[in-house]
Amino acid sequence: MAQALNILIVDDSVMMRTLIKRVARLSQVPLGEIYEASNGAEAIDVLERHDVHAIFTDINMPVMSGTELLREIGRRECWKHLIRVIVSTDGSSARREEVRDLQVQLYVEKPFRPEVMCDVLSQVAACPEPR
Amino acid sequence: MTSSLRLRRVPSPGEHLDGICQAFVNVAESSYASFVQACDATMLRDALALLGDEDRWLHAAVDFRGAFGGTFQMALPESLARELVATCIGLDPQEQVEDAHVLDLAGEMANMVCGDWLTRACHRRRFDLRPPLVVPLPPGWNPERWGLPGAPDGAVMCVNDVPVCLRLSFVEQPV
Numbered sequence: 657m658a659q660a661l662n663i664l665i666v667d668d669s670v671m672m673r674t675l676i677k678r679v680a681r682l683s684q685v686p687l688g689e690i691y692e693a694s695n696g697a698e699a700i701d702v703l704e705r706h707d708v709h710a711i712f713t714d715i716n717m718p719v720m721s722g723t724e725l726l727r728e729i730g731r732r733e734c735w736k737h738l739i740r741v742i743v744s745t746d747g748s749s750a751r752r753e754e755v756r757d758l759q760v761q762l763y764v765e766k767p768f769r770p771e772v773m774c775d776v777l778s779q780v781a782a783c784p785e786p787r
Numbered sequence: 788m789t790s791s792l793r794l795r796r797v798p799s800p801g802e803h804l805d806g807i808c809q810a811f812v813n814v815a816e817s818s819y820a821s822f823v824q825a826c827d828a829t830m831l832r833d834a835l836a837l838l839g840d841e842d843r844w845l846h847a848a849v850d851f852r853g854a855f856g857g858t859f860q861m862a863l864p865e866s867l868a869r870e871l872v873a874t875c876i877g878l879d880p881q882e883q884v885e886d887a888h889v890l891d892l893a894g895e896m897a898n899m900v901c902g903d904w905l906t907r908a909c910h911r912r913r914f915d916l917r918p919p920l921v922v923p924l925p926p927g928w929n930p931e932r933w934g935l936p937g938a939p940d941g942a943v944m945c946v947n948d949v950p951v952c953l954r955l956s957f958v959e960q961p962v
Binding site: 668669670671672674675678716718744745746747748749750751754765766767768769 | 813814817818872875876877887888891892894895898899901902903905906909910911912913914915916918
C-alpha cells in the first residue's frame with residue numbers, strides 16, 4: 657500500500673484552505689497530515705518543522721507570494737523532493753509561463769470542481785518523486 | 788505641452804459585463820454548488836421582499852492590474868454568504884458559522900470571479916489582483932444604490948434565488 661501523503665495547503669483564504677482540505681479528505685487518496693499556511697512565510701515555517709510530500713499553493717498572497725515561496729523552495733536542497741501544485745485564479749498563459757521554471761508539476765485554476773481536485777490528488781499520489 | 792506618458796485604451800464596463808456574469812456563474816456553481824441565474828427587475832423585487840430589511844449586505848472589492856486596470860465590486864446579503872460557508876465546509880444547518888469565515892468567503896468569491904473573468908478576457912497577459920476588501924454596507928442598502936438593475940456598469944445575478952450585485956469599473960493605465 658502506498659505511503660500516506662502529507663500535504664501543505666497555502667492560501668490566504670481560510671475558506672479556500674478548508675474547501676481543498678475537505679475535497680482531499682473525500683478523495684480516495686491515502687492522506688496523512690494536512691497542514692495549512694496563510695502565506696509563503698508561514699509555509700516555510702511549516703516545511704522546516706514537518707515532513708511534507710506535496711504543497712498546494714496560491715500565487716497572490718500577502719507577506720510572501722506563491723512564486724516567492726516556490727523560488728525559496730527551489731533554493732533548498734532538502735525540499736527538492738516536494739511535489740509542487742499551484743492553485744490560482746490566474747490561469748493566464750503568461751502566468752503559467754512564469755512558473756514553468758519553478759518545478760511546478762500541476763496547475764489548478766480556481767474555481768475548480770471537486771472532481772478536478774480529486775484527480776489532481778491522484779496524480780500527485782502517483783508522482784514518482786521519492787517520499 | 789504634450790505628455791510622453793502613453794495610456795492604454797480604457798474599456799467600458801459594458802464590454803465586459805457578460806464576461807463577469809459568466810465568471811460569476813462558473814464560481815458559484817463550481818465552488819459553492821449553487822444554482823445561478825440572471826435576475827431581472829421582477830425577480831429582484833420578489834427576492835428583495837423575501838430578504839427583509841434586517842439582512843445586512845456585504846461589499847467585496849478587488850482591484851486588478853494587467854491588460855486592464857480597475858475594480859470589481861460585489862454586494863451580497865450576509866445570509867447568503869453564511870449559507871455558502873455552510874455548504875462549502877459541510878456544516879449542519881444548526882451549526883454556527885463564524886463571522887470571519889463569512890467575510891473571507893465574500894472576499895474569496897470576488898477574487899475568484901475577477902480572476903476567472905481576467906483569465907478569459909486576456910489570456911495572454913498575466914494580471915495582479917490586490918487582496919479583496921470586505922466591509923458591511925450601511926443598513927438599508929439595496930441594489931438601487933448602484934442603479935441596479937439596468938445600470939451600464941453592473942448586473943444582478945440570483946444565487947439560490949438570492950440577489951447578488953456585480954459592478955465593474957476601469958481606470959487608465961500607462962502602456
